[in-house]
Amino acid sequence: MMRSVGAVLTVLVALVVIWYAAAVWMNSGWALGQAEKRGEVLSFSQLVVETMDQKRPRLPTPHQVFGELWDTTVEKKVTSKRSLVFHGWITLQSTLWGFALGVVVGILLAVAIVYSRVMELSVMPWAVISQTIPIVALAPMIIVLASSAGIEGRGVPKAIISAYLCFFPVLVGMVKGLRSPSRDQLDLMRTYGASGAEVFWKLRMPASVPYLFASLKIGIAAALVGTIVGELPTGAIRGLGARILIGDQFGNPIMIWSALFAAAILAGGLVILFGVIERLTLRRMGAAR
Amino acid sequence: MGSVISARDLSLTFQTNDGPVHALKDVSLEIGKGEFVSFIGPSGCGKTTFLRCIAALEEPTGGSLTVNGMSADEARRARAYGYVFQAAGLYPWRTVGRNIALPLEIMGFSKAEQQERIGRVLDLVELSGFEKKFPWQLSGGMQQRASIARALAFDADILLMDEPFGALDEIVRDHLNEQVLALWRRTQKTIAFVTHSIDEAVFLSTKIVVMSPRPGRITDVIESPFPPERGLDVRETPEFIEIARRVREGLRAGTVDA
Incomplete structure (x- = not known):
């Protein structure tokens, strides 16, 4: 039982890691473009930060998706059109x-x-x-x-x-x-x-x-x-x-x-x-x- | 002793793609009330087919067959017999008790009557206390006993058993043979019993019917000299060995000219 829980968690963590990596990769184009307009050069860590919370990301990050899920289920009244x-x-x-x-x-x-x-x-x-x-x-x-x-x-x-x-x-x-x-x-x-x-x-x-x-x-x-x-x-x-x-x-x-x-x-x-x-x-x- | 089952020149031919198969040809046999008749022979000799004809599960293509003085189909509808298949065939979703209740439900017995009969037949096959168990909780031998109990539940005078112990090991089979014999003595039923085992046939029967294949026919009918009251030790007696020898010879003769 404990072993299967461990395996399931491992797979879950791996999926989340892949998801974040993909988000960095897919959203970096827009972040780099913005930086270029501002005449800046982004370091890798800056780039990662820039891809995490874009308003219109190509691929939303897990925390954005689950934040939105939380926001539109628990935080909204169930009768709301946005719930x-x-x-x-x-x-x-x-x-x-x-x-x-x-x-x-x-x-x-x-x-x-x-x-x-x-x-x-x-x-x-x-x-x-x-x-x-x-x-x-x-x-x-x-x-x-x-x-x-x-x-x-x-x-x-x-x-x-x-x-x-x-x-x-x-x-x-x-x-x-x-x-x-x-x-x-x-x-x-x-x-x-x-x-x-x-x-x-x-x-x-x-x-x-x-x-x-x-x-x-x-x-x-x-x-x-x-x-x-x-x-x-x-x-x-x-x-x-x-x-x-x-x-x-x-x-x-x-x-x-x-x-x-x-x-x-x-x-x-x-x-x-x-x-x-x-x-x-x-x-x-x-x-x- | 009147005949309970009477077959005269019974034939059954299946039409297959490879031409007609004579499963039974000109089989004539009388089975009296209270007899225990075994059918023995190699596969394809028609022993199971003959049993299925008695049960009206197959339609003979020639000859005549009466069961309790009626046609086999009328006898089936009059619930003249209980049938025990080679596989116990208990419904896995019903408990042992509910399995025995199945024919009783169909035949319209009241709940109280069902309950009384379930208790009685479970006692007969020494399975009291297993009523609430599901089939998978029982050993193969116990499942087969439960299926015999199911066939006994509605008081048919005839019990048709198609290699009921064929899938069980030797030790369990010996034990069940003794039980079936005891059951037969107590209930006075007429039993037709298909088997592969010479020992089983000779030990159980009052009459042994030896059959041979292509076409399926009777080659020998042997009356047993043993009294109904017999223990497993009769298998050591010279008479037993002599009858077994005669059965074996009948089987061999049937195979040689085939």
Whole structure:
């Protein structure tokens, strides 16, 4: 345990060091240019100082990004338009709606595919093809279609976009999971004269649970990406995606990076949450511990 | 003693890409009530296929087969038999008790009745106290005993066992053989038992059916002279060795002309 903590910390420190080094390197051009205008020659230590706290750095330093994160989460009121908690909440809501929709669609399609050869032949190729279309190309179309269909606001189209991304891992995992019972296990149910519904609920469904959780962890991260992409097309003013876009438009890299980190932290938190639910569920279902 | 299982000229041909495979050809056999019949033969001789036909898990392509006087499929739906597979096949997400409850749930027994039966069959296979354990917490032999308990839970008169101890080591297998024999004496069930082991077949059975492959058929049926009450030491007796020799000969004959 102590050794793994040590290893994790070592990697973390190495990443931070690389980040600082890259910041010095990438921001030095602007610092040198400014110095030249002033007719100064910078020593290396002066140069390093000059790259640490630029207002519009090419690459913000870790302390700038985490300072901004701290500033826009803890220091701001959560109702403020500048609070990342506020924007994160907007994004989280859409993510969870999209995720719920994607999971339901994924499971229903998986059940249909497992029970029907026709469905397998007709749905599976389209499901695969659907994932080859770049979501950035599709997202604006979904938003436009939703608004022309008279749906107010961004909530529904964003949820559809994130569902579009997350149904697929659920579908693939559940098809595999529902098919995981062995011939003996299925034959056993036949010897009991079990009905199709009983085979499904007492055998196929529980057998697929480990597969489902693996898919859910991928799916929730995909749903978050989908929501953020849905927030990117111009016009959005709320959500982490909108923060990234606004940061880009106003030439504020610190804002972009802090929104990126907020999204990553949110995704990490969701994946960890599902990992915990998975552990608790599988333990109740007798997983070896 | 009426026949519980009656097969007449039973045949089963699988169509494969390499042409038809005669898994069973003209198999005729009567199994009486309370008999313990072992099926022995090399792989491909159709012993498992025959068992699966009795269980209506395979459809014969010729001949006739009745189980409890009904067609095999009717017998299956009437829950005439309990089936024990080679792999214990306990559901890993259910405790031992819940595994035994599985057929009972499907057959619509009340909760109280389920509980009473779980206790009773766990006692029969000497697994009392393991009801709340998950399968992975049990040894291979204990898992197989739990799967036998599951097959016993709903009072089917016939027990079909497909190499139930094939994956277990010799010592565990000896112990389980004694237990199965005791169980058979206590419950008076009709047992059809597929095995690879000559010792196991001779020790357990009242009737030994020797089979041979290509096409799968019966080459010899041997009635055992031993009384139901027998210990592992009968394996040292001359009669036992004589029957084992006859089984071995039957197996050899089947392989030579194949």
